[in-house]
Amino acid sequence: MTAKKLLILPGDGIxxxxxxQVRRIIDxxxxxxxxxxxxxxxxxxxSAYDVHGTPLPEQTLTAAMAADAVLLGAVGGPKxxxxxxxxxxxxxxxxxxxxxxxxxxxxxxxxFDALVEASTLKADVVQGLDIMIVRxxxxxxxxxxxxxxxxxxxGERKGVNTLTYTTSExxxxxxxxxxxxxxxxxxLCSVDKANVLECTVLWREEMIKLQQEEYPDIELTHMYVDxxxxxxxxxxxxxxxxxxxxxFGDILSDCAAMLTGSLGMLPSASLGAADANGxxxxxxxxVHGSAPDIQGKDIANPLATILSFAMxxxxxxxxxxxxxxIETAVKNVLKGGLRTADIMAPGKAKxxxxxxxxxxxxxx
Amino acid sequence: MTAKKLLILPGDGIxxxxxxQVRRIIDxxxxxxxxxxxxxxxxxxxSAYDVHGTPLPEQTLTAAMAADAVLLGAVGGPKxxxxxxxxxxxxxxxxxxxxxxxxxxxxxxxxFDALVEASTLKADVVQGLDIMIVRxxxxxxxxxxxxxxxxxxxGERKGVNTLTYTTSExxxxxxxxxxxxxxxxxxLCSVDKANVLECTVLWREEMIKLQQEEYPDIELTHMYVDxxxxxxxxxxxxxxxxxxxxxFGDILSDCAAMLTGSLGMLPSASLGAADANGxxxxxxxxVHGSAPDIQGKDIANPLATILSFAMxxxxxxxxxxxxxxIETAVKNVLKGGLRTADIMAPGKAKxxxxxxxxxxxxxx
Ligand SMILES: CC(C)[C@H](C(=O)O)[C@@H](O)C(=O)O
Ligand SMILES: CC(C)[C@H](C(=O)O)[C@@H](O)C(=O)O
Numbered sequence: 206m207t208a209k210k211l212l213i214l215p216g217d218g219i220x221x222x223x224x225x226q227v228r229r230i231i232d233x234x235x236x237x238x239x240x241x242x243x244x245x246x247x248x249x250x251x252s253a254y255d256v257h258g259t260p261l262p263e264q265t266l267t268a269a270m271a272a273d274a275v276l277l278g279a280v281g282g283p284k285x286x287x288x289x290x291x292x293x294x295x296x297x298x299x300x301x302x303x304x305x306x307x308x309x310x311x312x313x314x315x316x317f318d319a320l321v322e323a324s325t326l327k328a329d330v331v332q333g334l335d336i337m338i339v340r341x342x343x344x345x346x347x348x349x350x351x352x353x354x355x356x357x358x359x360g361e362r363k364g365v366n367t368l369t370y371t372t373s374e375x376x377x378x379x380x381x382x383x384x385x386x387x388x389x390x391x392x393l394c395s396v397d398k399a400n401v402l403e404c405t406v407l408w409r410e411e412m413i414k415l416q417q418e419e420y421p422d423i424e425l426t427h428m429y430v431d432x433x434x435x436x437x438x439x440x441x442x443x444x445x446x447x448x449x450x451x452x453f454g455d456i457l458s459d460c461a462a463m464l465t466g467s468l469g470m471l472p473s474a475s476l477g478a479a480d481a482n483g484x485x486x487x488x489x490x491x492v493h494g495s496a497p498d499i500q501g502k503d504i505a506n507p508l509a510t511i512l513s514f515a516m517x518x519x520x521x522x523x524x525x526x527x528x529x530x531i532e533t534a535v536k537n538v539l540k541g542g543l544r545t546a547d548i549m550a551p552g553k554a555k556x557x558x559x560x561x562x563x564x565x566x567x568x569x
Numbered sequence: 570m571t572a573k574k575l576l577i578l579p580g581d582g583i584x585x586x587x588x589x590q591v592r593r594i595i596d597x598x599x600x601x602x603x604x605x606x607x608x609x610x611x612x613x614x615x616s617a618y619d620v621h622g623t624p625l626p627e628q629t630l631t632a633a634m635a636a637d638a639v640l641l642g643a644v645g646g647p648k649x650x651x652x653x654x655x656x657x658x659x660x661x662x663x664x665x666x667x668x669x670x671x672x673x674x675x676x677x678x679x680x681f682d683a684l685v686e687a688s689t690l691k692a693d694v695v696q697g698l699d700i701m702i703v704r705x706x707x708x709x710x711x712x713x714x715x716x717x718x719x720x721x722x723x724g725e726r727k728g729v730n731t732l733t734y735t736t737s738e739x740x741x742x743x744x745x746x747x748x749x750x751x752x753x754x755x756x757l758c759s760v761d762k763a764n765v766l767e768c769t770v771l772w773r774e775e776m777i778k779l780q781q782e783e784y785p786d787i788e789l790t791h792m793y794v795d796x797x798x799x800x801x802x803x804x805x806x807x808x809x810x811x812x813x814x815x816x817f818g819d820i821l822s823d824c825a826a827m828l829t830g831s832l833g834m835l836p837s838a839s840l841g842a843a844d845a846n847g848x849x850x851x852x853x854x855x856v857h858g859s860a861p862d863i864q865g866k867d868i869a870n871p872l873a874t875i876l877s878f879a880m881x882x883x884x885x886x887x888x889x890x891x892x893x894x895i896e897t898a899v900k901n902v903l904k905g906g907l908r909t910a911d912i913m914a915p916g917k918a919k920x921x922x923x924x925x926x927x928x929x930x931x932x933x
Contacts, residue, residue, distance in 0.1 A: 326689050347765055347766075363735045364732075364734050364767050364770065367732070368732060369729045400659045401711055403728050404728030406654065407718050407726055407728035437824075438802065453820075456794055460798040463802040
């Protein structure tokens with residue numbers, strides 16, 4: 206077996222320290238499960254800007270394109286808030302998504318049994334919640350042209366961004382979502398604003414066509430984005446797989462993530478198109494941000510990044526057994542009562558980032 | 570005192586039957602409080618399409634422009650789902666907002682003490698919640714040009730909508746929000762996506778300028794829209810007045826509304842610019858939709874529309890005393906244990922639309 210090329214981009218803030226724990230798990234996998242990883246590290250975001258003057262250095266991108274998978278921590282922080290728009294840490298993240306063609310962002314919102322009480326929602330509303338939001342990641346308002354701020358003849362300024370999708374862009378994210386629905390409960394809810402936005406009228410038409418022509422076994426429903434935000438709060442368990450465009454997906458997946466009450470637990474995957482050999486470019490990252498306020502204190506929750514690595518094993522390397530092992534270890538450690546500060550609850554044992562990482566290793 | 574010209578547009582679905590209850594309150598105000606209303610009715614939405622072939626007939630718009638205030642029920646229903654885009658009931662609503670210049674949409678999310686348990690969120694998270702979301706209503710993605718679906722040279726189709734704001738559009742909604750914040754807790758949170766969208770970079774810049782130049786007494790904060798969706802779920806009571814662009818406002822205000830668990834209780838106001846006499850065009854409507862599934866069953870909750878009328882008294886007619894009377898009557902009736910089906914809870918008395926309306930009158 207050739208070694209899997211894994212590029213690690215810790216990024217900013219707590220990205221560094223949570224990644225240290227993930228590296229221990231990777232080492233463990235190498236030693237105990239005999240899986241050879243070829244690991245390199247790179248810079249992205251603010252820490253890349255500090256060294257190279259750009260949030261996405263050429264060498265990071267080259268390494269990412271050559272890797273079998275990329276594991277990212279988080280980017281951003283107040284230190285870089287006043288940089289011009291195109292130097293901001295976020296541009297590094299958006300740039301790597303776009304350059305690698307990672308159009309499918311998979312964002313699970315899962316409530317762990319041991320953490321039901323962490324939610325601000327009543328236990329019966331969220332217990333057992335298991336939603337997968339498929340967010341389009343390289344189109345829509347985030348990348349549409351024209352964009353920018355111009356000064357008008359009358360001296361006023363005008364800001365413009367463009368929401369645009371072509372049929373092929375809609376079809377490829379649609380297929381990614383339908384494929385996932387087929388592996389789960391064969392239900393897909395497509396979220397749009399087809400009563401107002403023509404761009405999402407096209408979105409809906411293409412989703413309907415796909416279902417009829419390629420996925421007759423999947424039950425497709427449609428929901429307006431405002432109603433989807435409501436329904437996530439009212440009765441999230443009505444959903445299984447949801448698919449939506451980039452900006453709506455950004456908002457809804459964060460809303461769904463917060464329903465679980467434990468952001469520090471949620472991983473994500475961003476996938477590109479499969480090549481002739483069935484390989485696809487992929488980047489895995491936790492849903493939480495760089496949390497600069499708790500950086501370096503050894504209190505951040507490493508589990509979202511550890512679970513992102515599990516997703517990496519599952520989606521990029523077809524190592525379901527190893528992914529299951531990690532996920533089970535996480536569940537057992539939680540059941541055992543260990544908690545980082547963000548998910549601490551009465552009667553549990555508060556542990557540091559490091560101890561949480563060690564406990565997962567021990568459990569493995 | 571000259572009679573106040575009030576145009577009533579019941580619209581579709583339950584719009585008709587909730588408006589019947591509001592008319593009783595209007596009659597009561599006329600008789601007992603000696604307030605003269607000059608009332609007319611008109612058609613909008615699907616029911617306008619059925620009669621006139623358009624969701625916004627010329628005579629409705631003319632009457633709206635001549636009215637001191639418009640009270641609207643709700644529009645839409647499956648009956649009109651297959652109409653072409655520009656004939657759909659929603660176009661009537663969007664059209665009247667645009668033509669009347671109603672750029673400021675005020676959407677309170679309030680939890681009534683008697684209804685805390687209706688929320689899917691834990692009582693301590695939502696008890697006493699009182700947020701006002703100020704949504705820009707006549708710009709942004711909803712109205713930006715270019716828009717539409719075109720066929721490309723390669724046979725693909727492409728959908729386009731445009732997010733655009735000018736400085737003056739941002740300033741006028743900003744002022745509306747700052748003014749409201751001044752009447753409340755002097756805190757304003759402006760929601761944008763300034764890390765990704767240049768249009769909202771301009772938004773943020775203008776909000777900052779307004780605060781510095783005209784509202785130094787108001788504390789202005791900024792939040793990205795994805796984080797705002799999270800924070801609404803995590804800790805909604807951190808917010809007082811929020812201001813945001815049209816599409817974000819659509820999503821966030823529905824999310825916030827659902828935090829209360831009782832959509833059937835939430836009114837809204839849509840206001841235009843003040844003229845030389847300080848009068849502004851205004852339209853009041855409940856936040857809930859037309860609920861065609863329960864139409865004609867006398868079970869719909871009329872309170873959101875009744876409270877919309879209270880907002881009308883307050884914002885358009887400066888009748889704070891009368892608005893307070895209605896709001897107090899609503900609170901007392903709820904305290905007395907009466908509930909329509911949507912907010913029914915164990916140990917309470919389930920009543921019809923009609924009985925709820927009668928009870929408010931009795932309480933007044
Ligand atoms: C950091 C930001 C640019 C990014 C986004 O908006 O996509 C983040 O919110 C996310 O969801 O991954
Ligand atoms: C019906 C629809 C066009 C409308 C909107 O999106 O503005 C509604 O959702 C609202 O919030 O008033």
